[in-house]
Amino acid sequence: MTSILEPEVKLGVLHDRANRYDEDLLPCRANNPELWFAESPADVEFAKALCATCPVQPLCLAGALDRREPWGVWGGQLLLQGKVIPRKRPRGRPRKDAA
Ligand code: SF4
Numbered sequence: 708m709t710s711i712l713e714p715e716v717k718l719g720v721l722h723d724r725a726n727r728y729d730e731d732l733l734p735c736r737a738n739n740p741e742l743w744f745a746e747s748p749a750d751v752e753f754a755k756a757l758c759a760t761c762p763v764q765p766l767c768l769a770g771a772l773d774r775r776e777p778w779g780v781w782g783g784q785l786l787l788q789g790k791v792i793p794r795k796r797p798r799g800r801p802r803k804d805a806a
Contacts, residue, residue: 717770725763734761743780748795751785758783 730736734757735743742754758764758780768782775789784791 721770751795754780755783
């Protein structure tokens with residue numbers, strides 16, 4: 708997928724749009740931002756749920772997908788290597804296939 712805008716420009720658009728709202732309406736500004744990059748699957752799910760109330764959620768998700776964000780919760784979804792994954796697996800879980 709090719710973008711006509713530089714990633715920094717698109718992230719700037721999100722920040723400009725977010726700055727139009729009171730910070731209390733932006734969950735990742737009103738709460739501990741580390742939640743959006745948490746190791747705990749429960750915390751990741753909590754961050755995803757908080758995003759659902761965010762006024763810039765669609766723009767946030769679209770931008771994150773376009774930038775192929777390597778990690779974190781963006782726009783209510785967990786991204787890994789630029790792709791949405793359903794949920795974070797707990798640490799130390801054994802692989803299904805033998806190595
Ligand atoms: S949708 Fe984006 S800007 Fe809004 S709380 Fe979630 S990560 Fe933050």
